[in-house]
Amino acid sequence: MVQMRRLKPASRASNKAPRLTQAERTAISDGRMLEAAMALVLERGTHNTTLREVGELAGYSRGLASNRFGSKDELFAELIDVFNERWKKESSALVGSKTGLEAFDAANESIIDFMNDNSDYIRAMFILYYETVGSSTVMRERLTEQHGAYRRAIARYISQGIAEQTIKRTVDPTRVALQYTSFFFGLVYQWLANPDAIEFESALHDFRDAMIQVIGETDMAVRRSA
């Protein structure tokens, strides 16, 4: 159960006049509200979270979430953007300048890392993803775009792998990328529906190995632990 006690509202006029710009002020309250929204989505899902609760859990009034974000949809869209920011950061930190199969493996591992450190975050993000897939709103377009970008990134790694001769020439990068992203989204989905039934980390490793067995150059097939 989420703590519903009000937080102190953004320590205004503290001892040594903190001199915040407008942007900084709103950033604080927005941040608090996004955090509150995440907690509530985790607990109740999007339907059963109210803007009133978001505002009040963040330490403000009934109406602030509405006032700032305009609508529930936009609040959630904002949340997704924040998540994606972090995700990208985490991922690119591990992928770095790697290319090809190495980049692919790093991306795969970054999911596992991110999952271990922030499983709540991921959980909330995908609840948002999945719960909005049917609504014909602004959010749908964002999803479309982000998923497309993800598939393209994976396809690029595969293409590089072919160039580097770690992946077979006969492989179609686009199709393989679709297989990988499908597996990933579906795994997360089943994990959301029933966390106890899914062993996330080993499932990802299994799949990676199976995939490389198919698309890797024959002498690459075994090299994961390298």
Place this chain on the structure above:
Amino acid sequence: MVQMRRLKPASRASNKAPRLTQAERTAISDGRMLEAAMALVLERGTHNTTLREVGELAGYSRGLASNRFGSKDELFAELIDVFNERWKKESSALVGSKTGLEAFDAANESIIDFMNDNSDYIRAMFILYYETVGSSTVMRERLTEQHGAYRRAIARYISQGIAEQTIKRTVDPTRVALQYTSFFFGLVYQWLANPDAIEFESALHDFRDAMIQVIGETDMAVRRSA
């Protein structure tokens, strides 16, 4: 845009007194409402569908959907049950008494068949699946159970395949089943988010082939067209 014109309400007292039992009467109105609900979910998703619209699109009053199903959740739960009924029927028609790899392939093809004939149906069903995954309701439990059953069914085919020596002894049926269902759910998800980007049928075939290449006995690997 869904036609909002009222349908004639269940041709009551037509020429030759149709003599319906109570159960038959309610079955008709329930059926109409479920159909209306499906159309609305397809168009707007679950959030933006109101019980009022469901009732009125089905040719009845504001309140009937509420009155019959008790709540929005229960209406959707009912819808999912209807879908699953059809799905099972379609699937078992194609699988029949097949076992092992043959059963697996038949199940895989049944998806494609069902998809070609009823893509709206599938679309609506999965919107329901995905949009309720975050809500901690009765529906979540149903999802959990159904997904588990699906994984077990696939795992059983794999086990049979091993017994029939079409699938390698070293394969872990549970893990492979998870890979397959993950791929499938994730593919559908991406298709929901952006139907134009996903070539459903070929993606399923690709994945099937890749999977068999890994888990099939070596001389089986090529035999899909058989």
Place this chain on the structure above:
DNA sequence: ACTAGCTTGCTCGAAACAAGCGAGTGGACT
């Protein structure tokens, strides 16, 4: 007259918007 399918009336609560409040800031005038 009674049953049962359906409708209408009503309450509660959420979203969204508009108007208002009040603390802090900058500018003007001394």
Place this chain on the structure above:
DNA sequence: AGTCCACTCGCTTGTTTCGAGCAAGCTAGT
């Protein structure tokens, strides 16, 4: 430099609209 005023802007409160859900009522067949 100090005082005061007007304005800005972050936040709150008042209010409307609409949906869910419930209960009471209506009416066509038996």
